[in-house]
Amino acid sequence: MLSIDELIKEALSLSNRQRAFLTEKLVESLEFDIDEKIQKAWMS
Numbered sequence: 613m614l615s616i617d618e619l620i621k622e623a624l625s626l627s628n629r630q631r632a633f634l635t636e637k638l639v640e641s642l643e644f645d646i647d648e649k650i651q652k653a654w655m656s
Contacts (some may be wrong), residue, residue, distance in 0.1 A: 614622065623634060639654075 623631060626634065
């Protein structure tokens, strides 16, 4: 398993498109109440 530092280094080596996709998936994985206004702003 990668350390957090190694994981960050690997993530930063990805292309912009890949990092955006990874970010989207990480945010989706967080458990919290979604504010509809924030969700709409994020999507736009």
